[in-house]
Amino acid sequence: MGRVWRAPVGAFRYVMASAHKVDIGGLLAGNRQRLVVDDRVALAPFEGVTFPEPVSVHLEMQASGELLEISGSVDATIHGDCGRCLADISSDLHLDVDEQVEAGSNLQNGPFEDSNVLAGDRLDVADLATQLVCSAIPIGLLCKEDCRGICPRCGENRNTAKCECNGDNN
Numbered sequence: 655m656g657r658v659w660r661a662p663v664g665a666f667r668y669v670m671a672s673a674h675k676v677d678i679g680g681l682l683a684g685n686r687q688r689l690v691v692d693d694r695v696a697l698a699p700f701e702g703v704t705f706p707e708p709v710s711v712h713l714e715m716q717a718s719g720e721l722l723e724i725s726g727s728v729d730a731t732i733h734g735d736c737g738r739c740l741a742d743i744s745s746d747l748h749l750d751v752d753e754q755v756e757a758g759s760n761l762q763n764g765p766f767e768d769s770n771v772l773a774g775d776r777l778d779v780a781d782l783a784t785q786l787v788c789s790a791i792p793i794g795l796l797c798k799e800d801c802r803g804i805c806p807r808c809g810e811n812r813n814t815a816k817c818e819c820n821g822d823n824n
């Protein structure tokens with residue numbers, strides 16, 4: 655999309671099509687050694703978590719026989735509410751990608767089962783990012799490990815105030 659990539663030696667940089675799909679046919683056929691993909695993907699809200707900015711995806715793919723090795727990283731900013739005190743949370747999520755998928759296996763198992771990450775020789779970068787980020791989001795986001803939450807009796811935020819219901823029923 656108008657960007658010019660400076661390709662490292664030996665790498666083929668793919669300038670992303672708008673649909674976030676990469677043709678890995680050449681890679682699987684052995685015509686190409688390595689495929690590097692940089693993309694930014696807007697993710698839909700997931701379980702109360704929103705993504706204020708597109709997620710950055712950097713992938714390096716290599717075919718070795720029937721195996722497609724995918725390494726790289728995904729960086730996301732996530733936004734949500736603390737599961738205990740409802741405070742706004744904004745935090746950065748960095749994921750290292752290190753996956754091996756069998757080409758043509760239809761992904762019966764592994765991290766991308768039941769997904770459309772790989773269909774034929776198309777790798778769906780948006781779907782891959784969605785799968786990885788959504789499986790890494792902690793269930794029940796917390797503003798901090800020891801968030802004391804809201805008192806179920808008086809509704810006071812126990813991180814910032816001391817309520818009178820102390821010690822009893824909490």
Ligand SMILES: [Zn+2]
Nearest residue numbers: 736739797801
């Ligand atoms: Zn909290």
Ligand SMILES: [Zn+2]
Nearest residue numbers: 805808817819
């Ligand atoms: Zn209270």
